[in-house]
Amino acid sequence: MPFIRNIWYVAGHAEEAGAEPFARILLEEPVVIFRTEDGVINALDDRCPHRMAPLHKGKVIGDSIQCPYHGLRFDGAGRCVHMPLGGEAPPRAGVKAYPIVERHSLLWIWMGDPALADPAMIPDYSDRDDPSIGWFTGVLRCKANYQLLVDNLLDLTHSEFLHPILSSDGWAGRNRQTVTQDGNMITVLNRAEDDNVLPIMKIMKPHLGDIGTTIQTERWEAPSLIRLSVDFFSGGEELIVPSAHMLTPETETSTHYFVRGGQTVDPANAQLTTESREGVLAVFTHQDIPIIEAQQQNLNGRDIMDFQPAVLSADRAAILARRHVVKLLRQEQSAVTVAAE
Numbered sequence: 001m002p003f004i005r006n007i008w009y010v011a012g013h014a015e016e017a018g019a020e021p022f023a024r025i026l027l028e029e030p031v032v033i034f035r036t037e038d039g040v041i042n043a044l045d046d047r048c049p050h051r052m053a054p055l056h057k058g059k060v061i062g063d064s065i066q067c068p069y070h071g072l073r074f075d076g077a078g079r080c081v082h083m084p085l086g087g088e089a090p091p092r093a094g095v096k097a098y099p100i101v102e103r104h105s106l107l108w109i110w111m112g113d114p115a116l117a118d119p120a121m122i123p124d125y126s127d128r129d130d131p132s133i134g135w136f137t138g139v140l141r142c143k144a145n146y147q148l149l150v151d152n153l154l155d156l157t158h159s160e161f162l163h164p165i166l167s168s169d170g171w172a173g174r175n176r177q178t179v180t181q182d183g184n185m186i187t188v189l190n191r192a193e194d195d196n197v198l199p200i201m202k203i204m205k206p207h208l209g210d211i212g213t214t215i216q217t218e219r220w221e222a223p224s225l226i227r228l229s230v231d232f233f234s235g236g237e238e239l240i241v242p243s244a245h246m247l248t249p250e251t252e253t254s255t256h257y258f259v260r261g262g263q264t265v266d267p268a269n270a271q272l273t274t275e276s277r278e279g280v281l282a283v284f285t286h287q288d289i290p291i292i293e294a295q296q297q298n299l300n301g302r303d304i305m306d307f308q309p310a311v312l313s314a315d316r317a318a319i320l321a322r323r324h325v326v327k328l329l330r331q332e333q334s335a336v337t338v339a340a341e
Contacts (some may be wrong), residue, residue, distance in 0.1 A: 001303060003249055004223050004328050005112030008122050008236040010246035010258050011100065011241045013137045017041055021065055023056035025250045027111045031098060032056040036063040042076035043109055049080075049306045051092055104129040105137075105260070106246070112332075123221050128244040128260055135269035136277035140257035141288045144296035146224050146247045147322060149255055149302065152292055153226050153245055154188060154317040156216055162287050168196035171214070172314075179316045184324070188317045190216040197234050206267050210234025220317065223325050224248065240264045245278070253296055259284065 001302050007107075011026060011033060019306025021034035021047050030046035032055045040063070053069035064073040064081050072089075073082035078097035080089035083287065098112040099117035104125035110117035129135075142149060152158065159167040174192045181187075196215040202208050217228045224247035232239040246258040263269075263276040295304070311319065 001252075001326075002329060003111075003331075004095065004332060006110070006116050006332055007112070007223060007328070008101075008108045008110055008117075009248045010106050011043065011109035011248065012260060013139070014041075014102050014105045014107055015137065016108060016139070017102075019060065021056045021058065021060060023054060024256065026109065026239065027249050028251050028257075029111065031109070032065065033100070034060050034065050035106065036060065036076065037073045038063065041100055041102050041323055042074065042106065043098040043167070044074060044076075044078055045096040045098075047071060047095070048074075049095060052252070055095070086254045095173075105135075105236070106258075110121070122223055123195075125227070127246060128242065128262075130262075132262055132267060133262035134269065134273040134276075135260060136273050138259040138261075138277060138284075140259065140281070140284055140289065141250070142255045142257055143253060144255060144289075144292045145253055145303075146249045146255040148292050148295055149245075149288075149339055150224050150226070151259065151304075151315075151318040153228070154186075154218060154220060154316045154321060155312075156190060156218075157314045163283060164292060165200060166198065166283065168198060169216075171195065177314060177316075178294065178321065181320055181324075184222045184328075186220040186279060186317050186320050188216075188218040188220070188322070188332075190214075190218075196219045201232050201239055203287060204263075205239045207235060208232060208239060209237070209239045218317070220321050222321075222328055234316060240340070253301075255290075275309055 010056040011024060016022060017033055017035050021032050025030050028094050032046040033043050035041055048055055048067040050072060051069055053067055054159045055065055055067055058066045058068040066073045072080055074095045075081050078095035082095035083089050099109045099114050101119050103120060103122055108122050142150050157172040160172045171192055175190050178189045187285040192214045194211055197208050197210055197212050212232055215231045217229045228243045228247045230241040248256045250256050261280050266272050
C-alpha cells in the first residue's frame, strides 16, 4: 500500500539535531537533517546531485551542508551555494528540500507537495511537552509495516499476555472499552473497575491501594500518531503515566518508532526518569517489536487484511484507523489525478 505523503510525520526528536547532520530513510526516501550554525533546522534529499554521495557524511558550514566527496555546498532550500571549482552551479546541481518544523520537542516533516505544507496542520502535542513532567525519549526501529504497530498500540488487551508485568490477571475481560472517531482522530477509552494495582506501580508510588481503577486513554491521529495515558486510581492516590508513540514508515516493511514518555511521580528526579526510560524501551524492544516482526514475516509480503483475519471486539479502533488511512490515500490520489489532467 502506498504512503500518505501530504501530511506531517515525525522525523525525529528535536534533541537529535545537533552540530552533526544525521540521516534517516522516510517513506523510502533518504533524507539528511541538519541544523545551521544559527540553529535553523533543515531537511534535504540525502544525495548530492553530482555523484549521489550521502550528504549526511559531510559537515555543516554556516547555513549550508557540504558534500564530503567534492565539496559542493547546499543551503536549506537545496540550492547549490558553493562550487569548489569556481564558476556557476550547473542547472542540475540542486537538491530536493523537504519542509520541516521543530515543535513540541519533535521534528515534523512533510514528504509530499511542499506547496501544501501548512504548519498549522501539525498536530498539537503541547501536552507531551509539559515542562512539569519528567520526559524521556527513545528511537526504535521495527522491521514491519507501520500499520502493524498501530494495530498493536490501539488494542492494549494484548498486555495481559505479552506484558504480564504490566497487566493484572483477567484485565482484558474486566476492561470496558469505548471507541469514538472525530475526523482524523480516534479516541479509545479503556476502563477497568476493581482492578488489581500492579506491583510495579506500587513500587513507584507505595501509597496506592491494592484495588483500584485503571483508565487508559488513547488518541490516534492519521496516519500513525498515538498519545497514550495509563492512569491508576486507588486509595485516594493516583499515578498518571503519559506517553506518545510516533510511527513513521521507513519502507513498506520497516518503521521508525519514536517514543516520548513521562514520569509524574518525581519529575525532578533524573534517575527515576532514566529508569522509567530503560523500562519502557525494554518492553518495546524485547516484547512488542519481536512479535510484530514475526507477524510481518508470517504475512510473506501481503497485507494482513488480505487474509480476512478474525475480528475481535477490541479491534474496533485499529480497523477504523486502517479504513481512515485508506480514505485519505484515495483522496490524495484523486487530487493528484485531477491536478495532472
